[in-house]
Amino acid sequence: MTAPLNVGIIGTGIFARDDHLPAYQKHPEHFKVAAAFNRTRAKALDFAKIAGIPDSKVYDSLDAILGDKDIDFVDALLPVQFNVPTLQKAVAAGKPMIIEKPIAATMAQAREFVKIAEATDVPVAIAENWLQLKFVAEAKKHIQRIGRIVGFSYNFTGPNSKTGKYKTTSWRAHAEHVGGSLSDGGVHQIAVLTDLLGDCESVSAFTTNVDTEDTMPDAVFAVMKMKSGAVGNYTYGTRFGATKKSIYVKIYGAEGTVYLDLNNRDAPTITVNIGDCKENAKKEEVYTVQQENTYGVGDEMLNFYEAVSKKDKTLIRATPRVAFHHLACIDAFVKSSDNNGNNVKVETV
Ligand SMILES: NC(=O)c1ccc[n+]([C@@H]2O[C@H](COP(=O)([O-])OP(=O)(O)OC[C@H]3O[C@@H](n4cnc5c(N)ncnc54)[C@H](OP(=O)(O)O)[C@@H]3O)[C@@H](O)[C@H]2O)c1
Structure with missing residues (x-):
């Protein structure tokens, strides 16, 4: 058995x-959380203490933790x-980083x-845990069964x-990231959507502020045109007044639909209707996917483990290039809204 990788x-x-x-602690055969650095040392x-890291491995600077030869990779949050x-410092130190x-x-x-990450062999991953969720892989199988994908409706509201x-x-209160909460949580939703249906080409969107004291928008109502030609609407906001949390994706094909109900975190369901019209509809199929309880975080760590232990960055699923697209979609929503809802092309790298 090989030794677990030491994580900083x-x-x-x-x-x-x-x-x-x-x-990490769920996979002691793969990982040992062995060092830490934080701006506030306390x-x-x-x-x-919680992680079982000795005080001697609690560092006072980024350079110091990156310089620790016992650390196999760092995880930055x-x-x-x-x-x-x-990233610049991690790459200079030759340290893989998620x-x-x-x-x-x-x-x-x-x-x-993206430029820095793609110019090095040091593995670099973005921790986009929603890309690892099992319902995505299951839904993809059924999406292939519903013919040409015409449109979709993606809703994440709460x-x-x-x-x-x-x-x-x-x-977060003084957000510097594009769109504030729209990108903080929203990149996960764009990750799922684009993993299911491919990249987005352009958007028309309006953002709004439920919290009028916030300088950043906190909800978006958008129409997205995918590179495949499919068109759909995307609604995202987690700061509405009292409402039931509602997360679903409906994908419309010429020969059926796939409906993902993601409200039950542990057991999302996928409902599949096959047929080119009402008269030819087959019996509805419903699949429940058992989701492991770290919600993709464990699987993203295991994916990174493979890339680091095999010294092969091509094994990484959530690459910087993939994550660039997710942020670019949010950026396009904001730009479109600032431009009275005009259609905006999503930036490419
Ligand atoms: N994948 C997901 O679902 C998910 C969910 C939540 C968060 N996240 C991500 O995880 C990261 C951390 O989020 P969090 O919710 O854990 O926030 P948090 O509790 O505020 O942690 C932020 C950390 O960054 C440090 N920090 C803040 N300003 C800094 C500065 N100027 N220089 C150096 N360090 C600084 C903080 O140190 P101090 O202790 O000194 O303040 C703290 O340790 C974010 O990137 C967030 O997007 C991902």
């Missing part, structure tokens, strides 16, 4: 503690305006990120929360 955590905030650490020390400088989404705060930074754990993070 950069940014020991909420998601590092509540999601990444438990996901929080790194707290994290180290920072406000994303720091992603490019963190880093949290969105890829960057602006399109210029995202472009720079109520505002005044007490949610992410609410208090100052970098």
Whole structure:
């Protein structure tokens, strides 16, 4: 048996503690969380206690953790305006890195990120856990059965929360990332949509503010034209007044439909209707997908493990280039809305 890879955590905030650490701990044969660095050292020390990291491996600088020869790769969970400088240092140190989404705060930074990542053999992945979800792979099989894809409807809406754990993070309250919450959570939805249907070519959108004190928009109502020719609507917002959380994707084909109900996190369902018209409709099929409870985080770590242990960055699913497209769609929503809903081409890299 080969030894587990030693992981260094950069940014020991909420998601590092509540999601990444438990996901690593579920796979002790593959990972050992072995070092940490955080801007506020006290929080790194707290994290180290939970993770079983000795104080000697709690570092005071990015350079120091990147310079630790025992660390096989780093996992960075920072406000994303720091992603490019963190990548520059990791690549210079020859340290593989998985880093949290969105890829960057602006399109210029995202472009720079892709350029740096693609110019090195050091494996670099974006932690887009929704790309690893099992229902996506299952849905793709059925999408192939419904003929030419004509359109879709993608909805992710939910109520505002005044007490949610992410609410208090100052970098979200004073967001520098494109579209604020539209990209923070929205890149996951664009990841699913484009994984199912391919890349988006152009959008027409209006964003709005439920929270009128926020300088960033917090909801978007968009029409998207995919490169395949399919057209659909995309609705995203998590700060509405009281409402039931509603996450679904309906995909319309010339010979049927596929409907994904994602409201049950652990057991999403896929409903398939086959037939070119009502009269020829076959019996409805319903599939329930058992989703492992780290919601793709464990699988993204395992994907990165493979790339790092085999020294093969081509094995990475959530590449910077893929993640660039997700942010580019959100950027196009914002630009379209700023331009009175005019159609905007999605930037390519
Ligand atoms: N995939 C997902 O579903 C998901 C979910 C949640 C979050 N995330 C991502 O995870 C990352 C962290 O989010 P979070 O919710 O865990 O936020 P958080 O708790 O605020 O953690 C942010 C971390 O970054 C550090 N930091 C803040 N400003 C910094 C600066 N100027 N220089 C260096 N370090 C700085 C913070 O250090 P201090 O302790 O000193 O403040 C903290 O450790 C973000 O990229 C976010 O997009 C992903």
